[in-house]
Amino acid sequence: MLLSLLPLLLLLLVRASQASHFLGTMMTYYPEETFTDGSVSVVLRYKLNFVSCSHSDAWQCNGNCGAQTQTLNLSVVEEVSGEWCQREGAITRLLPNNAGFETLLAGGDWIYSIQNGILSWRAVTAVEMRNRSDIGKHNTSPQTTILPALRIPSNCAKNINLLAFDPDGDEVRCRYGNTSASECDPCTPPSVLSVSSNCSLSFSPTYSNTELHYAVQLVIEDFPTQNMNLIQTDGSQEVKTTNDAISKIPLQFVLKVGPPVPSCEDGAYLPRFLPPTPENRAQLFALAGQALEINIRAEATQSVITGLLYSGPYNAVKNSSGSGNFSLTWTPSASEGGQSHPICFVVQAKVTLSPG
Template sequence: MLLFVLLVMMMVSWTEAGYTGGVLTHTSKDVQENSFTVVFRFKFGFSSCGELETWICSGCTKKIDESSGEWCLGEYTVRGSSSFYNYYYGSWSSTWINNTNGVSSGLAQMFIEGRKRSDINRANSSPQTGILPVMRVPSNCQRNINLLTFDPDGDHVQCRHGSNPSNYECYTCTPPSVLSLSSSCSLSFSPTSSSDEGSYAVQLMMEDFPRQTITLTRYDGYTTSISTSSSMSRIPVQFVFKVDPAAPSCTAGEYLPRFLPPTPEHGAQFFIDINEMIEINIRAEATQSVITELLFSGPVNMTKNSSGSGNFTLRWTPSDIDNEESHPICFAVQATSVSDLIRSC
């Protein structure tokens, strides 16, 4: 069985103790009569790996990557069987790092449609997306961030800010004042003043909608129909958006890095077999800065290597347990200004 590997690329440069965001997704597979296998993936970030490792249970959270002293990203995976039932959900709560929009208590919950769909003869799978725990932009630079919006079932995907405490989408639902969000899951940042610099908690909900009216069948045979205006899943996409002091230049490739070939394009898809290694080569440049590292979010056990400044490789080999799943990968390069290096000596 082939697997999807999905890419989202970001140019960022890189925060206080606590939660820095996360993404919850679920995949339905292995249908047998009135039941199926469901895989929940909880990716979440904290300001240290010590917090990450002990947050749910010691030893059951696997580290993915870290930006030393700033954030640590890991994954907690649950696999089990479920009958074709109505809605169910998975969630977590924690305490955000200090942020400008006043969000302290964090809540992330996904809502899952578990009945059999008439168009695919299995339960719904959520959209697949990825994000780094902290994204940084200079206060004087226009930036557009297009989130990955791949849906394994071919559904239409939309995004909105979490806005309903009674439905456990968030406790304090104040969106960042410096970001605008489109329903197509694009975030836009416009140049702003130094008074807006700081960290913001971003709490989004990503939803998938069927492209035609379909019938949903419960384990006991009860059916109902839903239209294209009814969401099937609602998953949280949360991260820290940090507005830094102004950069000397906003031109990509000078102080801020830019990607070069053979780096795959944003949204690229790869089809690979079980036990087949995927290798993703990444190259970036910044003429007025020194590129220091690659940061990524992806499958557990993915490795990264560097072969010189601005040259990186991600490698991963899926096993049988990854069969019939889609795995989003996002990455960013971090750079340090040459003038900063001189001042630090």
């Protein structure tokens, strides 16, 4: 099991008027079985983020799609103030051979007042299922997850190290989506946010007193650490170098830049994590059928910690044991054994500032 902690951000619990409803999505995939007739199965896990749990959408498939044998709506996580809802699901596909395919989520609209001019949504996953000569099996996508909305005070420069892990040991790189490649509609990046190839986001302060929303539309890709071949069922091969992406997945969410706070120091108005909270991008291991408990502690001397927001496996359970003390408990099933399951969380806090 893989655990990732986003840098602790102050969530001011300010709701904007929203009639449109999309707040992003993500998808990952894991190969499952290879059968004697050459067919293969793959499970795709996704999250859909909306303002209301009443909204839903469906992924389309292009290419070697085979048959969709199972679709599971695994869980719904709703932010307590009603700001967002995250739906988690899984799709299992049985493919006639190991040629790849593409999934597409398209529609509209993002929430109102997106500052970088994004209206419609579009997200693409490129699934690579050919056998790899370097590891002797099918490719697995990078693993990641995200909350539907992240809040940052407008006067605080922040670096956010996103979860970006690859079970095959590949190099994982992040970038903004490309409009010409139809990876989003359009892919205009937020002017206040830069992304590095190692999946770190850097926020540049705006000092705005008004809450501003930005659509963040990222693509995460895996690159082999040495040249290798992708081998199809019919024997045909394709060379992949260390500069060639193997697969790609979308990671999309909303950045909400809120009013300034008097101090950007962690632990004052902005909460900070304390032990025994695991470190950022820590990897924890759990046995199937046995509960893993993740203890989380945070403090803020000038604000009130009100809750924990998280995105993780569908059957994770959250508990609170007093201000700033939380736990997440997850018991993996036998079918989840040998896989990586990402978790990210932030502490939610509220501050009351005197006028003037």
